[in-house]
Amino acid sequence: MSKIWLIVDDLNYSPRSKNAHFIYPMLLRMVYGCGLRINEALTLQKTNLNLNNGIVTVKKAKNNTTRMIPMSESLTVYCRYYVKKMVFDMDKEGYFYPAPDGQKYNSGSILCGFRKVLREAGIIASDSTNPRVHDLRHTFAVHSLEKMVSEGQDIYCTLPILQTYMGHRDVESTEKYLRLTSDAYSNILNSTTTMYHDVFPEVREDE
Missing domain, CATH: 1.10.10 (Arc Repressor Mutant, subunit A)
Known part of the structure; x- marks a missing residue:
């Protein structure tokens, strides 16, 4: 995990996806830090996060359930940093991880980026099974x-x-x-x- 953070925290700006260097470090930290399913994270709206008390509300998850997830203090602090960099108004609707067109990210696109991070981190599977974001x-x-x-x-x-x-x-x-x-x-x-x-x-x- 330390190797992954070193790589994602050093991502460069890309004109094709101008916020990817902010989104990947935040997204991977939240999936790991909250144990989220990747699609639970990608469907999060800004209004699903309460950064005053560090609570994430996952709505209509698997089995059509809703749950409230407390985050660690360090993850909450990082969320606030991310919100500042993304210039978000957290009281307005919109994806917390917006794709370049403002819509929901495709999980396949995230997987491609994640595998690139793994290669750069030198994390390579010994067999044909590559690690997934999940x-x-x-x-x-x-x-x-x-x-x-x-x-x-x-x-x-x-x-x-x-x-x-x-x-x-x-x-x-x-x-x-x-x-x-x-x-x-x-x-x-x-x-x-x-x-x-x-x-x-x-x-x-x-x-």
Whole structure:
């Protein structure tokens, strides 16, 4: 993630997309920092953000749900910086991430730009599967679980909180993030062994 921030924070102005060098750093930070689905972020209206209390309201998301998401203080501060650079009137309707024509960005266009950022950051998949913008949402979930466990929180209590924050319909959708490698996240696996030892079996290398 540090490599990604270094690249997006150093993007140059482009006449073809004059605000892209402001939009990409903000968009990727919000997808990662709030665990948003990419289309949830791209459909955000300026009026969906309350930067006084750091709350993002995601309306008509997957399963036709609406949820309110508190942002970290650092992300809220960055949002205010972004609003200043974009010269936004936050009381007026309009996309928070406007495409060059003022309409909603196409997620495919964002993916192309994201892959360029990954190449420049030297983040290349070892197989044919390239990282997606949506994978930042997965990274958010994994990092959140790791942080909560490292702070000594009960994983049994924190999973429903993460479920609600991410907009999952049920906790089973959130539990998939416990399928981690024991080498990288042994602290999470150890904390869940007694609860899920029959749920997540060992995976052979050839699987």
